Amino acid sequence: MVSITLLAALFKTAFINGWIVRRVLCGYNKPDMVEILRNKSFATRFQILIEIATHGPTIQQRAIAQELSITPQAVSDYISQLEGESMITYLGRSRYQITREGVNWVLKNVREVKAYFDGIDSVINGIVISPAIAEKDIKQGEQVGLKMVNGLLYATADCQTKSTGIAEADAKAGEDVGVRDIQGLIEFSYGLVAVLVVPGIAKGGSRHIDLELLKTRLKGVSHVGAIGLESVAALHRAGIEPDYLYDVSGVVIDAALHGLSSAVVCTEEDVYALVSSLKDRNIEYSLTSL
Template sequence: MVDVLANKRAATRFRVLVEIAERQPAVSQGEIAEAVGVTSQAVSEYIRDLVEDGLVEKQGRSRYRVTTEGVDWTLQAAADVRRFAEHVTDDVLGSVQEDAAVATDAIDEGDTVSLSMREGLQHATPLDPDGHAIGNEAATGVATTDAAAGEVVGVTGFEGVIDLDPGEVRVLQVPSIRSGRPDDDRLDDLAGACADADLVVASGVEAVGALRSVDVDPATYFAAGEVAADAASRGLSVVVVAMADGVGRVTDALRDTGVSYEVR
């Protein structure tokens, strides 16, 4: 693990490397010093250490380039920073922020409610007369507004974690128009997979056409990978139909969020 938040030097090293990557190959140490908030001499020392560690390659006077090892290190460090930020926003500040939920029954401001995820949306349910969750929900909050059943209610004071099994994504390929239309077996596979999915999205005109040929309208054909990743993180089962040449763009988005997926 690359802990760039372990100390000030580690954080500064990370920032200097990012600045080099952004400005390469012509790197002004003075500009980096101003951006990072250290002296030019300090930047020079950081760059020398980065070169010695194989993360940066010197290509001439004031010309540097981040190596493959440097890119890998930066990506890992950025991922660690992102995870820490998510911990702060979700775990640390989650209990003090206000969020929205769909009320499953009438709720009064100040009521303690149990929280669950249904169809990808957070729902709030009043506790039973004994103060227990009607289901087995472990997460609770306090309503900040009144709401009738089906209305949106504000919730704060979160405690516990919503029990949620992440959904899975199936990426089904269809040929590009220059390769011919999908055969009947592929269309049968599409129809069967879509029938079992909570959400169907498409990437590419050919994918939209294939779905419509089996009487399925995709929920969206924009940013299919990102939409699928977000939906799966909320517990939905998702099918993405994508042109074979564009599958990589979909899987890149899924891989970035750590969502479980398969390509067929």
């Protein structure tokens, strides 16, 4: 989990500096600006909730105003709004408590901002120099083409690709090489995630699945993850060993962002969290009940 306090500091810095990034690199467009960075009022509500969550329940409105560099009256107005929207509860005598609704709203925005900053990080880190694997022997200063192969960025002597750059050093085939002065967009499409749902053990688990449907859906799939013991058992019944058992949602999301499709066999109890993670990163997915 990203530190809420750290995110609050990042929001403040972003507004002060007018942080706007307009660079397009390696096929990764600048992520859409999230509402909390676009709207100062929205961000202030967020920061007030953070102050109450981290320093409450006993906290003076004046202390919040000083921390956020706004007037006490503004804090009072925001707190009235938040209380009216059931984001916080007033306990009396300058005591406030964030509600379940408030916590869920904060965490939703934390996820959105984390995804935004992750996208910005990918862009910024690649502006100066980007690593690639040499497809063939490459000489320093040589113009190279860039392409994605199985989720990896390759530098090739073929400069007919839509994206090109300059090799920073000599490299033999298979070695990593830095590429600078990148121009154009690398051609690739985001991967898809097929989610295959297995009943929980209370409903029979892997014994109550359509085994042939599972085999059909996984035919030709190179990357298979399993969430839940029932899912592992289902795959074993099909004679398939899962490639990923831990942080499966993170793995398939990262794979999709690098152009690789995958499948996840998931229990009913875990499917909501998985699908929510995919939606948060705008990853296309299909859902099949086994």
